[in-house]
Amino acid sequence: MLIITAKDYDEMSQKAARYIAAEILLKPDCLLGLATGSTPIGTYQELIRIHQQEGLSFQKVRTVNLDEYYGLPASHEQSYRYFMQETLFDHIDICPDKTHVPDGLTKDPQSYGKEYDELIVALGGIDLLLLGIGSNGHIAFNEPGSYFTAQTRLVDLNPNTIEDNSRFFESKDDVPRQAISMGMKSILDSKRIVILASGAGKAQAIKDMLEGPVDPMLPASILQLHSNVTLIADKAALALVQPD
Ligand code: F6R
Numbered sequence: 001m002l003i004i005t006a007k008d009y010d011e012m013s014q015k016a017a018r019y020i021a022a023e024i025l026l027k028p029d030c031l032l033g034l035a036t037g038s039t040p041i042g043t044y045q046e047l048i049r050i051h052q053q054e055g056l057s058f059q060k061v062r063t064v065n066l067d068e069y070y071g072l073p074a075s076h077e078q079s080y081r082y083f084m085q086e087t088l089f090d091h092i093d094i095c096p097d098k099t100h101v102p103d104g105l106t107k108d109p110q111s112y113g114k115e116y117d118e119l120i121v122a123l124g125g126i127d128l129l130l131l132g133i134g135s136n137g138h139i140a141f142n143e144p145g146s147y148f149t150a151q152t153r154l155v156d157l158n159p160n161t162i163e164d165n166s167r168f169f170e171s172k173d174d175v176p177r178q179a180i181s182m183g184m185k186s187i188l189d190s191k192r193i194v195i196l197a198s199g200a201g202k203a204q205a206i207k208d209m210l211e212g213p214v215d216p217m218l219p220a221s222i223l224q225l226h227s228n229v230t231l232i233a234d235k236a237a238l239a240l241v242q243p244d
Helices: 009-026 041-054 080-087 109-122 159-168 184-188 200-211 219-225
Strands: 002-006 031-034 062-065 067-069 128-131 153-156 178-181 192-197 229-234
Touching: 002 009, 009 031, 009 041, 009 128, 009 192, 009 229, 041 080, 062 080, 062 109, 067 080, 109 153, 109 178, 109 184, 184 219, 192 200, 192 219, 200 219, 200 229
Parallel strands: 002 229, 031 062, 031 128, 128 192, 192 229
Antiparallel strands: 067 178, 153 178
């Protein structure tokens, strides 16, 4: 795994945005896999700046998001569709029908998950997948204990994730208990993966991802088996990693 060190969150965001911008320049109709959460916000802001000031066009870009809270409509301020519109899509020239976020209101999550994975294949597979990491090592909402072969599906959120994400809601009780999450299979089938990490809260998960065994209890550790992963992390997130 290639590790790119940034001095802080802003530098991590700039480096990640340049990486994504380069992918779009090389393949204007690339399929990007996108994450939500706090970590990629600066990256999306930087991509908007590159679009506005340097003319990077997203017109042909296609996107698939990692996950959506189950039970939240797209109009809900904490839904991930809402987040993507507010944080990125509404500020760039992307075609709305080329963006895909799992439907949190699907009545048949099992068939829906299968269709979502089929859609990714039909779109040619993810060229570049942007990931964050949970403090418990989850990627997308593949929580500790997830099968490495898991398909996109309805998942129960881990108590630790509910606690971490309660900062976005009025109270912990308002955090949905389930989500539709892209499975490990589609994640691992991505051609290239960029994983971002910032802050001391991610340091143990990053250490375990890089130095621990490949273990379903630390879902991100599976990335050790992928041949094209780049970790872009700030110094605080890398603080526990042994230097070579
Ligand atoms: C978000 C996602 C999650 C987050 C992770 C880190 O779409 O799939 O895996 O990347 O929970 O969240 P933040 O960035 O808020 O610390």
